[in-house]
Amino acid sequence: MSGSHATAKWYNESVPVEFTRALLAQAQAHGKDVDAMLRAARFPFDPLRQRAQTTCVSPEQYSRLCVELVRTLNDESAGVMPDVQTPVGTTRLILLTMLNSSNLAAAMRRSIEFNAACRVRQGVEISNQLEIDASGKLATLSYLCSDDLPEVQHSVLCNLAMWMRFAGWLIGQHIDISEARCAGPEPAFTAGIRHFFPCPVKYGQAVNSVTFSARLLEAELVRDEAELSEFLKLAPYHVIIEPKASTLSVTQRIRNILGSDFRTEMPSFEELTGLLNMSARTLRRRLEKEGTSYQRIKDNARRDAAISLLSRDGLTVSEVAERVGFSDPSAFHRSFKKWTGLSPGSYR
Structure with missing residues (x-):
């Protein structure tokens, strides 16, 4: 076997600057002060104006900018989930609710219960379910907000992918999504979908959903509250850019x-x-x-x-x-x- 097999990394530890531009564009779309955000996040330059300065930023810089966008909008979904507002701190509370569950299945069902009871709705009906197929081999997590907003369903699907990365961190394993379904049409710009889903994606479906091995639902949670506090410092990087590699x-x-x-x-x-x-x-x-x-x-x-x-x-x-x-x-x-x-x- 070649020595390169034993030492090469298959993940990156930097963030393409295009991801930071996307955050700032989202802030502009909501009428927010981009310069103030950059100062608050201690960001060293303006990615929208200084395009040639660098091609990448650090995970810490990207995470600080994400946190500042969330704080500015008071919405942890950064304004891309039209059905609910997710106030700052919601994700931490959901994960704390999940931590002492017996396994991933129980943890996911707790998160669904939390979502149904505690998030702020905008007058729309929401469907959020975890189901196992008849063979017992495949599990599917689904989410549907108002189906009269087809143009945003691909963003909702990407949020499901982020949630699966949280779930993978809780059990110390990467969760391999074998198929994704989107309740809206294929977007004109598919880079986001491709980033989260290197698997077949079907559009125009009844719900947004991700399918994975049901065996993972039996996995025990391996994290505690102290690890959660540490993880959340770089959580935007690990759930959006690159899942945290597990030594477990x-x-x-x-x-x-x-x-x-x-x-x-x-x-x-x-x-x-x-x-x-x-x-x-x-x-x-x-x-x-x-x-x-x-x-x-x-x-x-x-x-x-x-x-x-x-x-x-x-x-x-x-x-x-x-x-x-x-x-x-x-x-x-x-x-x-x-x-x-x-x-x-x-x-x-």
Whole structure:
């Protein structure tokens, strides 16, 4: 196995400046003083005026600006959820309510109960449910605000993705969303949806929903109140930009082993057991408990690398295919469409 597999990171620790511009544009749309926000957040420059100064900002800078936008609007959904206002502090209270639950299923149901009882509505009916399919293998979390606002449903769906990142942090595991459904039409600008959902997304559905392995609902919560206070300092970064990597998850350990260079052969399952110092039986049981498999982890690693490479200029689709380990471009096309619901060319 190449040494690069053992050391490469598959996540970033900086924020493209375009994300900060989006925050400021949201503030402008609500008539807020952007200069005052930047000063309060101790932001070193104005991303709207000084476009050439930098391409990235730090997680701390981005998180401070998010917090300031929330404080200015007094809305933790930053004005993108039209059905309810989410006053500052609501997310912390919901997570505190969830902390002592017996498992993730109980925690999610507590959050749904909190949402039904405590959030400030604007005269619309809300549907918020957690359901398990007949096979017992798939769980679906759904949310629908007023269905006469089709143009905002993709934003509501993205908020569901953020909530799943909170849930993943609570159990110390990444929650892999296998399919998403949007109650509105496909938006003209799909970068936000693609950022949160590297999986098939269906539009024009009855509700907004995310589907994931039901096995994860059995997972115990591994966080306490002190960890929550620490997490919330960078929560905007971890729920919007990059989920917090977990040292508790065997999936994460495998992703770290695989790295991001797939031009060399990935370790076999037998080699992997040696690298993790586990028996094959133990590893299979741990992966099943985390609602995944070694093949799915490998597929997701190659998918994420392909998405990153497709966003760069100067690489052809064939070159991207080769870099993620496909000698046959047509096989890459088939696999990428299975992973994301789109062909590589359409995704780009």
